[in-house]
Amino acid sequence: MQSAQSRRSFLAVLSSASVAGLIGARDSFTQEAPPETTTVRLAKNDGICIAPQYVADELLRAEGFTDVRYVKSTPAAVSDAMGRGEVDMSLHFAAPLITGIDAGAPITVVAGVHVGCFELFAHEGIRSIRDLKGTKVGVQGLGLAPHVFLASMAAYVGLDPVKDIDWVLSPSVRPKELFAEGKIDAFLGFPPEPQELRARNIGHVIVNSALDRPWSQNFCCMLAGNRNYVRNYPVATKRVLRAILKAADLCVTDPARVAQRMVDAGFTARYDYALQTLKEVPYGKWREYDPEDTIRFYALRLHQAGMIKVSPNKILADATDWRFLNELKRELKG
Amino acid sequence: MLVTIILALTLLASPTLAEAHDARHHTQEQRLPKIAPAPGFTLTSQDGAQVALADFRGKVVAVTFIYTSCADTCPVLTSMMAHVQDQLGHDFGVKVVFVSITVDPERDTPAVLKQYAQTFAADLAGWSFLTGDAVAIRDVTRQYGVFASKSANGDVDHTFLTSIIDRRGILRVQYLGVRFDPDEFRRDLLSLLQEP
Numbered sequence: 001m002q003s004a005q006s007r008r009s010f011l012a013v014l015s016s017a018s019v020a021g022l023i024g025a026r027d028s029f030t031q032e033a034p035p036e037t038t039t040v041r042l043a044k045n046d047g048i049c050i051a052p053q054y055v056a057d058e059l060l061r062a063e064g065f066t067d068v069r070y071v072k073s074t075p076a077a078v079s080d081a082m083g084r085g086e087v088d089m090s091l092h093f094a095a096p097l098i099t100g101i102d103a104g105a106p107i108t109v110v111a112g113v114h115v116g117c118f119e120l121f122a123h124e125g126i127r128s129i130r131d132l133k134g135t136k137v138g139v140q141g142l143g144l145a146p147h148v149f150l151a152s153m154a155a156y157v158g159l160d161p162v163k164d165i166d167w168v169l170s171p172s173v174r175p176k177e178l179f180a181e182g183k184i185d186a187f188l189g190f191p192p193e194p195q196e197l198r199a200r201n202i203g204h205v206i207v208n209s210a211l212d213r214p215w216s217q218n219f220c221c222m223l224a225g226n227r228n229y230v231r232n233y234p235v236a237t238k239r240v241l242r243a244i245l246k247a248a249d250l251c252v253t254d255p256a257r258v259a260q261r262m263v264d265a266g267f268t269a270r271y272d273y274a275l276q277t278l279k280e281v282p283y284g285k286w287r288e289y290d291p292e293d294t295i296r297f298y299a300l301r302l303h304q305a306g307m308i309k310v311s312p313n314k315i316l317a318d319a320t321d322w323r324f325l326n327e328l329k330r331e332l333k334g
Numbered sequence: 335m336l337v338t339i340i341l342a343l344t345l346l347a348s349p350t351l352a353e354a355h356d357a358r359h360h361t362q363e364q365r366l367p368k369i370a371p372a373p374g375f376t377l378t379s380q381d382g383a384q385v386a387l388a389d390f391r392g393k394v395v396a397v398t399f400i401y402t403s404c405a406d407t408c409p410v411l412t413s414m415m416a417h418v419q420d421q422l423g424h425d426f427g428v429k430v431v432f433v434s435i436t437v438d439p440e441r442d443t444p445a446v447l448k449q450y451a452q453t454f455a456a457d458l459a460g461w462s463f464l465t466g467d468a469v470a471i472r473d474v475t476r477q478y479g480v481f482a483s484k485s486a487n488g489d490v491d492h493t494f495l496t497s498i499i500d501r502r503g504i505l506r507v508q509y510l511g512v513r514f515d516p517d518e519f520r521r522d523l524l525s526l527l528q529e530p
Contacts, residue, residue, distance in 0.1 A: 058481045059493070242479070246493050249510045250481075253407060257491050284511075330367050333518065334510035 035064045035236035037229075043078045043090035044070035044267065048274055049117040049191045049281050050091040050221055052247035054267040055258050059243035065236075075190075076144040079105050082226050089225035089240050093117070095148040095298045097224050101319045102308035106227035111241055111325040112219030112291035113248055116210025116281045118149060119194040121179060121203040122186040128206060129157045133164045138175030138184035142167065146175070146188040152301035153207065153215070161305050179203060191281065192273035199273075210282055218294040230321060238324045245332060251283040287329060295320060365529075366506040366522060372397075372499040373477035377435065377464035380448040385462050387433075391503055394430045394526045396519075398496040399480050401438035402450040403488070409454075411494060411512040416454045418520050419461065427460025430523050435464045437482040437490050439471045479508070500526045 040060060042053050060068045073081050079100025081087040091113055101107050126135060132154060139147040151161035159165065168175075168184050175187035180202050189197060197203060209215035223244055230237045251258050255278035263271045299312035308315075372395075376386040387395065398415065400408040412434065419426050436442035442450075447463035456463070465471070475482050475492075482492035496509040496519075507522055 058483065059479070062476045062479055062481055246479070246481070246495070246510060250493055253494065253511055254491070257485075261491075327367070330507070331369050332508050332510055333522075334514050 033235045035239050036233040037236050038065050039067040039069070039088070040065050040236065040240055041069045041071050041086070041088045043073045043081065043087045043092070045073055045075050045078070046268075047075050047117075047190050048262065048268045048277055049114070051251050051258060051262060051274070051278060051281075052113060052244050052283065053091045054262050054265065055250060056243045056247040059246050060240065063239035063243050065239070076141065079103075079107060082107050082224060085226050085228065087226070088229045089223060089237070091221045091223055091244065093145045093149065094219055094222050094294050095152055095302065096143075096145045097222060098295065098299050098302055098315060099143060099148055099308060101315055102302075102310045107224050107319055108227045108230040109222050109224040109291065109295060109320045110230060110237060110322070111223045111245075111286065112289060112294050113221050113223055113244060113286050114281055114283050115216055115218065115220050115285055115289065116208075117190055117220040118146075118209045118215075119189050119205045120150070120153070120186060120207035121189055121194070121197055122206045123179075123182070123203055126186060126206060129153050130159065131206075132186055133159055134166065135185035136166045136168045136183075138168045138170055138178045138187040140171055140175060141169060145190070148302065148307065150188050151305050151307055152298050155301045155305040156214075161307075191277040192268065192270060195273040195276045195280075196270075210280060214297065217289060218297050219289060219291055222291060222294065227319075234324070238327065241324050242328055242332065245286060245328060248283045248286060249334065251278050251281075255279055284334075287334070291322060291325065292316060292320065366498070366500075366525060368500075369505045369507070372497065372503055372505040373474065375435075375464075375466075375470070375474045375477075377466040377470060377474070378444060380444050380451055380458065380463040382444045385433075385464055387499070387503070390431050390433075390499075392501050393428075394501055394523050395433060395499040396430070396496060396523065397433045397435065397478065397499065399437050399475060399478070399482070399492060399494070400434050401436050401490050401492075402442050402446055403438065404490065407494065407512050411496070412450075412454045412456075414512070414516050414519075415461075415496075416456060418516050418523075419457055421516075421520055422523070425524075425527070427457060429527055430460065432456075432461040433464060434461070435471065435474060437471065437475055437480070437492050438484070439465045439468055441488075498522055498526070500529065 057068045071087050078090055078092045079096055082090060083100060083105025097109055154161040154165060170178055175184060176189060176193045178184045179187045207215060209220060223241055225237060255275055259271050259274035259278055262268050262274050268274050295316055296312050299315050302308045303312060374387045376384055379385045398411060400412060415432055422430055442465050444465060447465060451458060451463050478497055480493055480495050482490055484490050494512045497505055498507050500506050509519060
């Protein structure tokens with residue numbers, strides 16, 4: 001918010017300056033300036049809640065990017081790939097971004113894009129997060145998005161995620177399948193998993209992050225970039241963010257076409273699950289919530305659970321930059 | 335007392351004063367950012383005339399992108415703009431103009447656009463519906479950051495973006511989608527009339 005205020009003051013001070021002079025100001029990420037690089041590499045994986053990223057290619061080209069690449073990566077590896085500079089920018093889940101930053105990955109978070117990706121499924125007898133105490137919860141690996149999110153959820157309700165939950169690690173078999181077979185009691189599903197389980201009428205949802213507070217008030221997916229990319233290419237960064245936000249709007253206004261495009265481009269196989277995801281995930285709320293609140297919220301929970309060492313304030317100070325989003329909130333209404 | 339009541343009634347009955355108040359409030363609250371010089375264009379109007387963005391210098395311009403056979407969302411946007419047109423009263427056409435550019439130039443000829451304009455009771459003294467050759471349309475959509483792609487069934491998959499350009503030709507704000515607040519949109523247009 002500080003930087004937004006500074007920019008307002010800056011504009012007010014320069015209101016009498018010539019338009020050309022104002023637009024040429026170097027500390028403004030002006031739209032007419034071409035991107036400093038015409039290449040952007042985004043992550044691609046099985047998760048389809050990052051749909052805006054998958055349909056942003058033409059919008060990115062309209063922003064001046066001639067080389068738009070999707071780098072295959074598991075959701076678990078996005079933070080590492082971004083930190084190593086193999087992925088320039090990507091939508092990614094808030095909690096694993098924080099653990100990646102804590103582990104030293106040079107990542108800068110620039111915006112929250114949508115809430116409501118994940119749903120916590122459980123079998124009969126489990127009605128709340130507290131009921132997870134002593135139960136078997138499946139994850140493909142410790143430190144991956146489902147584990148990190150679930151650990152922060154457990155910490156939020158007073159459980160010790162290390163001692164109170166019996167984590168069942170299943171690197172080769174997806175927890176969704178173990179859950180369907182009754183071998184675990186609960187798991188955190190990400191699209192298209194919840195849509196598939198509901199279609200198969202398996203288990204019940206005890207937390208829907210699109211509906212249940214406080215999860216529904218915090219971003220699930222945020223746009224982040226390699227620190228050097230964001231620092232060296234501020235115009236490109238702003239243009240990537242604008243393309244992603246426009247694509248998020250496309251997900252709201254025309255989910256059927258977005259679903260079809262995702263299938264046609266090979267990002268997912270099932271049109272019906274993709275369409276359901278697009279209708280269920282609230283893609284139009286990027287203006288409503290403060291991404292800083294999200295980082296603080298999850299960082300506090302993870303710090304409390306002993307899963308990160310760096311303080312939430314330090315993460316906010318060193319690994320976030322909301323100037324791009326603050327400018328676009330003023331320039332792109334809706 | 336009587337003077338106060340008359341003054342209050344006068345204020346309520348006067349859209350010009352009320353709008354001026356709106357605009358002043360808006361200006362005090364937050365001036366619209368100056369994003370960039372608006373991309374220029376020269377296209378063909380519903381009357382077959384050549385129309386350039388530069389022709390509107392000195393007026394506040396709202397530029398949007400539609401196509402006439404769009405059955406679902408474009409009519410929502412055009413209806414909303416027609417509503418704002420009516421609210422702008424005498425300022426419309428004189429100080430504020432609208433430009434709707436088709437993203438389907440193959441089908442949207444000037445005659446088709448004129449019929450579309452009449453359907454929405456667009457006041458053509460202040461509202462231009464523009465078409466052109468496919469390359470020119472593609473260039474202008476791209477320059478304004480609008481994605482448009484024709485599908486096999488003839489529908490056009492496109493993003494909705496309405497841009498407001500000030501009297502000096504500077505792009506000041508863009509509205510995403512079709513369900514934005516028409517009052518905020520009108521206030522933004524009026525706020526630019528208050529600027530020197």
